């Protein structure tokens with residue numbers, strides 16, 4: 001059963017199965033976002049599906065940091081399909097990930113003929129590239145030629161750096 005609610009400019013779908021809580025968020029994280037309106041679910045794993053987050057402003061990110069800090073008490077946070085807007089925040093505001101782990105995220109690529117496109121990067125399967133700060137290879141969906149990574153590699157992958165050095169804490 002999916003429960004849907006609106007919090008400010010966000011639409012949030014919540015699913016709960018034994019051991020797993022999933023929050024799927026779509027929209028803007030702005031001054032209308034009130035983190036305490038989001039129901040807390042205690043679960044071993046808490047998935048945050050963040051593909052639909054389109055924009056953050058400074059009020060929104062402050063609330064977001066509170067949300068992440070608090071949700072951390074309820075289970076292991078896993079960030080999935082982070083939008084480019086989310087990745088920008090992860091890079092600028094390290095507290096926006098808390099103790100969470102990023103499983104996958106979108107990155108900007110470009111084809112000389114067909115323009116810009118966003119591609120999903122899986123952190124586990126691309127870990128060798130990511131740890132050496134190399135953009136994983138992607139091909140254009142239209143002409144299949146290799147795409148150009150359309151951001152600064154070092155700054156876009158910055159949020160991944162702590163993963164290599166973060167001690168695996170048993171809790």
Ligand SMILES: [Zn+2]
Pocket residue numbers: 111112113114115140141142143144145
């Ligand atoms: Zn192309």
